[in-house]
Amino acid sequence: ACKVLFILDGLDESQLPLDFHNNKRLSNVTKTTSVDVLLTNLIKGNLLPSALLWITSRPAAVDKIPSDCFDRVTEVRGFNDPQKEEYFKKRFSDDENLSSKIISHIKTSRSLFIMCHIPVFCWITAMVLGNMLRGSCSEEIPKTLTEMYIRFLLTLTNLENKKHGKNEPDLRKLSESDVQIILKLGKLASHNLLKSNLVFSEEDLRECDIDVNEAFLGSGMCTEIFREEDPMFRVKLYSFVHLSIQEFFAALYVSHCHANGLPWISPWVSLYFGKLDTLHDLHRCAVDKAFHNKNGHLDLFLRFLLGISLESNQILLKCLQLQTEGDKESIQNTIQYIKVKLSTEWFVSSERCINLLYCLIELKDNSLLNEILKFLTSQSLSKIELTPSQCSALAYMLLMSEEVLDEFDTRKYNTSSQGRSRLLPIVRYCRKAMLVACYFTDDCAEILASAIQMPGSHLRELSIIYSQLENQKPFIDALVSWVLARRELR
Template identity: 30%
Template sequence: MDEETATDSSPGDAVSSRDPGEFDEDEEIHDSHRPSPDLGETPMDTLVWYHVDQALAPAQSYTSMSSQGESDVDGDSESITGVKLDRTGSFSSCYSYDSDDCEKKTSKSRSSDDSSESPKTNELTLDENEFKHPSLTVAFTFTAISDTLRKLSDLEYFFKRELWLHFPQKFNMDMDVVSVVDKLLESFSLEKSLRIVKAILIKIERNKLVQYLQARCTRNEVRYELKKFLKEKYSDLFKDGTSDDGEKPSFSDVFTDLYISSNSHNGPNIEHEVLTIPKLNTNDEPGTPISLKDLLNPGKLYEIRSNVIMLHGAAGSGKSMAIKKLIHDWVEDQSDTSLNLLIPIAFTELKQFEGSRMSFLEVLHTLYPPTQRITEKDLGCTDCKTLFLFDGLDEHEGCKAFNFNSTELVFSSTHKVSLHGIVVNVLRGKVLEGGVALVTTRPMMTSTTPWDCHHHKIEMLGFTGDHRDEFFRKRFKDATRAERVIEYVKSSKTLYAMCHLPLFCSLVADECQHVFRERGTQAELRRSITYMYTKLLLSLIRERRKSRAPDRSPEQEREFLMTHGKVAWNMLEEFSFKRVKPYFSSEKIFNIESVTYSGLVIEYTVTPAVLLNEQAFSFLHPTVQEYLAALYAYLSHQHDKDIFESKSFHGKIKGFLKQQKADLFVWAVEKSLEFEDGRFDMFLRFLCGMELKANQDLLQSFCRSENHIQSTADFIRKKIKENRHPNRINNFKQCLEEMGVSI
């Protein structure tokens, strides 16, 4: 083409021949993106010149294809499936040169045929079905795109150049990452923003970042689907509350904060109504409280520098309640954390994998189908913070035979081993990849793992005083009923002390609610504390039978209780509330069955005068020891076995019995009067409560019904009238109350 012809067919003339109003917008955008002349020659200058030079050729114009079926956030009804460079300052995309007369403008219709003629290098291919998922939120999309673009480093220029080339009206080269993401989300839908970013990354050949962005979105989708799955699996945590006359209220309405200590081995609660029990010489000083929400905070979790946290506590102290609360808060987004995945696994659920070889990842995929798109790489990714909740290590079948020395060491979550191998390596922290495991267990199980596992141990101590009142106020929506229950609990120091266990609080609330439902709000509540202790005992036995011994007969259960009751009686006679390991072993009940599964005994570490470390054992609470001793005495008496073996003691009551067979309750009264410190007062109270019909109904599988209430009450009234023991009269009155008789 000669110079004259080139001048005549200049783009300036062609543009000037059109209606000026037609190009105001294009010209304004062109000016706004033109580089400043004082910056010297830059890649941007070269880029602009290159495109202007190409515009002189009449062979090709750049068009922008309109998509169908998706709307932008700002209301634009068009979206992009194939985006071609819309050059600012060149010919309108709706015109082209005629081959015979280069100055003759002919209208050009937009069609798919035209788009196919455009160079593929200027096209962004967007899959309209990609990234469509209800899990997408503005917060996630902003973070995912921002984190991806920040990894571009010096290649950020090329990404912004592509954005400017395809969307010159929206982006310029001076925008930083935050501005780019803001503009994307302002101009396009969340899905389209992700598609555009992915398409440009593909075009500039940043495939690792494409995979990174895709993985982030996949994990977000899994997170969403996992929450839905957990909401169905733990539906009782999310049901609506009901009135006091209906079923139990919702979990979130009732849940009360729990006291979690940063130190472990704090020993049993020793609050007592009658006795002053010296503080046990435990190995650790009381620690600082830990908020349950901290266990959902990845920052706090990773500060611990251990990927296995052992949360141990006595039976009924609230460990499972804490697990449920963590699940509830994560599913309902009530915890302000960046925890990506929360995966609860009860050890009882692992029984289905006995006898098979599976990888840890296969176990996750089997128990939680929504996680099947999660890979080993995802679990090890720093952007995928995962908390595994392993509840009830003491309920695992193989915990009696943990062998850390000979079990195969596994480092990968895809390595197939036996179930025992999986559990041992979970406790080692080896198959968790980048995740953290919170393992709940009863105290004894913490000593079964070797020292080099580097577990972080914390202890669940249940309710403090304020928590107990708060629980009942939440449990009973009717304020009048709530205050009546609190007053009832506080009327007995023993009941109030035992309410440090959330399980015991729940049993008391159930009983009171039953009374209110049957007899009305003003009905008198049951005065027998023995009855509530029996309910606690049966609750622990039922749990043990369900998880450990489903085929155990009542006779075997009775024998089990007799064995523990005998130890409790022997310790009571010695006025001792703990046993160190050698003595406990000699009584033939030191085994995992009694200490861990029954929930009646707890283990802790003490600091003796000579040895550096010593394991000690106590009953769940001093009053539980006294209750078991009374139960042992009562069951023994039914089988004509005399636990009061002192002949001199027999002589003291021989006259009163008129040579009849010594009555158990008379013996117990005299035994109580022997000791001014009241060490047998609670024992006597529990023994009297055994005579109550309601209590015998609960124990009917262990004993036959007997009634010595009248003769026992007469003897106690006689002692009260004698007034020879004024400091014991109050206890005698409470014994009468236990039997449900008047003074």
Template identity: 50%
Template sequence: MNLIRGNLLPSARLWITTRPAAANQIPAQCVDMVTEVRGFTDPQKEEYFRKRFTDEEQTNTIISHIKRSRSVHIMCHIPVFCWITATVLEDVLKTTDRRQLPKTLTQMYIHFLVVQAKVKNIKYDGRSETDPYWSPETRKMIESLGKLAFEQLKKGNLIFYESDLTECGIDISSASVYSGVFTQVFREERGLYQDQRFCFIHLSVQEFLSALHVHQTFTNTGVNLLSKKPSVRSKLSKVKPAQFYQTAVDQALQSPNGHLDLFLRFLLGLSLPTGERLLQSLVKPTGTSSKTNQKTVEYIKQKISGNVSAERIINLFHCLNELEDGSLVDQIQKNLRSERLSTEQLSPAQWSALAFILLSSEKDLDVFDLNKYSASEEVLLRLLPVVKASNKTLLSSCNLSDRSCEGLSSVLRSQSSSLRHVDLSNNDLKDSGVKILSDGLKSSGCRLETLRLSGCLITEEGCSSLVSALRSNPSCLRLLDVSYNHPGASGQELSALLEDPHWTLDTLRLEPGGVRWLKPGLRKYFCELTLDPNTANRRLQLSENNKKVKRVFEVQSYPDHQDRFESHPQLMSSTGLTGRCYWEVECSGDVNIAVTYRGIRRKGNSTDCRFGFNDQSWSLWCYGRYSVCHNNYTTLPQSSSSSSSSSSSSSSSSSSSGTVSVYVDHPAGSVSFYRVSSDKLIHIHTFKTTFTEPLFVGFRLNDSNSSVSLCDV
């Protein structure tokens, strides 16, 4: 402890390795940096099994099977679980048909227990492979280990002592016999004494044995160990199996840190008849009917639709997987494959199913873009586990408030979070939201490298919170963007921190800044535009100081000019756009609204001149139904609901007249189209690319009497 507190060898740097559960025993004020030994990536999982087995056919069979099993594949990021899986599958392939390979986590651990029982029988008891593996001695040991596992799991203990083992009837001298399941750890205390400590090889083994103990007790005796005061009276009250499993679900959901999540998955998995053959002589047949299992499934689905944290909901989907029910997930996957997924029609349970699918997919969660699904606060909170698992999360213009910041702050504080880059630009977070985010940035576990808060209505107060957070955790951010806000004097404090050698920040963006940027929504980026008569086709008539254009029959007497559209009824704005720009247009009839490079062709009648039909322009067609076009590729955006700010789901409702707005973020490479309704912006579509030169506004008027007017905001 003197070393940790710096009383002894104060200039020394200590790197202490520990299990996560024991990390909080080190005083927080003594910790300068937190590191985490990460698990296997998907390629590393495959590499492990290819090195573990020499038979290529066997290896391919095992890898293919693991990839087909969602829960098993996810758990294989834990190296010790890869060892367990390899041990089990090698044994199963030797003794049974490959069609009987374990598919769920519970089945895998049941087989693992069987393998360890076989090893004990042969190695220590002198029995043969054909002898029953659940000998009286082995059954007693499993029962004792299960009791120990459950009692210590309830207390949150992963490490236990001789007295704990003795209370559960375990002989210390023979504890090492079950070395595949149980291991013995020694530590030196005060430099004079050795104190024996014990733990399971992995927390998941303790959780499985805990679930087996509870399942075994309920099945064999009728006693419900999950009740507040379990006794023989529990048996007399005749607790029905459905009630028993529902109680387990409720207790796991009430756990503040999720320490019963895996326990619940194992307990529910043990309720199925698939493992009964292997557990014969150890556990009585459950007699659990399919009706009971269906009741449990429906109960879990009700919880998924309710007010439950996103992390707990993901575990409930894992529970459904252990119960071999994939109906919710299958429904979403079917719609995803057919490209018929309408995000606005998803129920809360279906959003959670989507989160589970994203987390379970083989694709790396490198970038998560909320705009691809539905830009709303409710959806973000449902998909927080996906945010936590991603490397970069894009949340720009997603209608977020300080409520979202609570969830994001919890992700930043989590030591298991993979999040390194976040873009929250153009959300009205205000100072209150930034203060909540700063609480997450202060955490020693926060490893965020990039934070973009551009255009979030932040004043000096909010920037002051950022200064405080970064002083508390100077090794965190490398890029901070607070442009298009009003940082005031706090901006100078942020700039001063750039000179601090202890601060890792490489890039700080404060400009542009000022009080003008404290206007909510995208209208703060409004820019004055005029139309360029030198580009107007001669069938187009300009008026109102070049703010309005109408298509007419009469040929206009415009002079010849190289910029004029010769055949297509189009025209462009006078000036090019860089930075962030927003404008609104009132349109009537069949029109196209576009942004284009200056170099688009003007002469001839080919599609190279037409907005949207080349790589020079991006166009929205407003007639009958919205459609978007770029490089001669036309798509129909999905339908969307309205919002008071800029949403990123899409709308394809019909429109031949009305107000449309456009937002260009040139540095970010995005152009977004919105329908304006009662002062609300309803997102239609966003193009994302990399702009290489200034953009000009373009209009195409496709029929007679169609018109476009630039609006004042």
């Protein structure tokens, strides 16, 4: 007998509510109903129970689907470390010296090297560093995510202008038309990012003063970073070539509006961020929104927003008029706010905590990491009590290193149960893990499941002693497969 296969590609882009709890049960294929009800019943197996489903999606939509609906979950992980190097060698196959310079540079910034697992980030890095390192560049090479994307924007604009006979040696000098394109794209990016909307209709474009019939969409910059979705559909849809580019443009626009006292693009956005008198108010609200979002929505937006506020980056973007009085004081207040949040928040995602450490790096503050360096060089590790924020920093530093730990034992670290939960991401990069007296939240269980299921996982032996799992199912499901692979569990 033949089976039918449904492929739901990009489920998150549908913007359907996927209300599994309240949608009515449906098993009759001849009955007319909404697309949302059809999908929820198809996924739950009430409708066409013998059908096969293949769903691709970002995490936001997947988290709406009950876990018992899945038979198998596969994570698309991008380039591994050797493939990152291979990309740059092939990209600059005619200049081995240049490819070696680029690889050496990104390895000096572990956060950039990690981001290179995303193919589009390799493309951005190749464009920026290839342009800067090809000649005798006297400018500082980008070391943070924000610096790389700012350089990408300026490099892309300059290269496109050269094609039209405009040769401006100073990349920072943008024409008025360039500025308007950036702000229009920023308005579109920010308005839709906050609504988790990644695909835009012509009406969405018009709301942001973009005329779909004008030369705007055909401009060089737009063709590189903005695209029309599959033309087979009758209704034209558009998107940024990668979510990180949308997040960057959104951060640019929000920074521009705040610095110039411009009204927010809609009352809804004002409600989202609240009343913002100072730059620190903006940072604080954005930190809170991103920190308490389980799916990591706004993580990169937050890193860009904070990074853009640095004076060195605002000088590069001087044509966008981002600087205001009191910025330096606001930045110091934001750094302190992040540190307090890392120290005082309980039962939050360790992944969100690590993102706050990335934020500190974007703000060029390494004080927490320096504290951990002192800890790691201490002769009496077990006697030094670590705060939860220091545990997050320790996890970050161990993850940033290229070494796989032979053993990770929570008993070696003098910290609270909250601190131990912050250390859990280390499990992904060790051969043997000893987890003693830990309290595992849903997030912790997912981290353990991820460590077990991760392709090329180094974990071979896992001991869980005197520990409590709040939500065991995702971990137990992964554990069964792991044990069947002849690894050792105690």
